[in-house]
Amino acid sequence: MPKIPDNLTYLRVDESGTPDNPLVYWGPITLQGGLDIRGDHVWVVDVEVPEGTYGANIRGSHCKVIELKASGLWRAVQIWGGNYNRIEACDLSDSGDGVYVKEGGNYNTIIRNKITNCGIGESGDRAGIAFGETGVQTGNRAIENTLVYCGTQGGDANIVAFDAPESVIEGNVIKHSRVGGVQCSNKSHHSIVRGNIVNDSVGYGIEIRSKSHSTIVEDNTLLQTDGLRLYGVHGEDMTNIQLLKNQVYGSHGSGYSIDGEANFEGLVLK
DSSP, X not given: OOBOOTTOSOEEEOOOOOSSSOEEEEEEEEOTTOEEEOSSSEEEEEEEEOSEEEEEEEOSSSOEEEEXXXXXXXXXXXXXXXXXXXXXXXXXXXXXXXXXXXXXXOSOEEESOEEESOSOSSSSOOOSEEEOSSSOOOSOEEESOEEXXXXXXXXXXXXXXXXXXXXXXXXXXEEEESSOSEEEESSOOSOEEESOEEEEESSOSEEEESSOOSOEEESOEEESSSOEEEEOOTTOBOOSOEEESOEEESOSSOSEEEESXXXXXXXXXX
């Protein structure tokens, strides 16, 4: 396992490992220029990036970034079209986005990260964790992350699936959000939103909208939010959505709302 040389300020990895023998780079080290991972089966552990554009920019697949500490960035972590990557136990703060999956990145796992004061900036297209931008992102997972003080007023939710079918958003804790908690939008169908806690959100705790049919929203707890909302315009497919065992407390709005003239046939509410 090569230790990252102490004199490096930027790490770019073009080489690839294998499933049985990944390339592993480990710190501790501070990299002013961040990480650029272009190979496959590359693991990077215990790196700090204090400023710049990206903390980690991943174009490869089957890579892992573990214990990255990144702050003051345009985007703390970006997965650019890579598949089956894992972002784990990172501390991401004070950045335009926490983790952003784009360009058709599929089946990536964002797990047990702490994301603080991210999703900020002038653009409304900001989030703590986002699946979506240019292309379809399928099967990505946000699991057991903690997001605190994230979002820009008028911007996206803390965790956003946009054109991201089969997303799994499970076991996350979202606190003191400047925007909504979780949003599945624009054909993010067959997704699962389960076991999340959203506490003190300016917007909806959970919002499912725009052709995100066949989505399961189950066992979530929403406290001091605008509640849980389904929304779709005329002709959009919002069929077969299941709202199961969700708890809504102290809602700023109606608790549950169904808005628009989409096809909501097959809705289950228990």
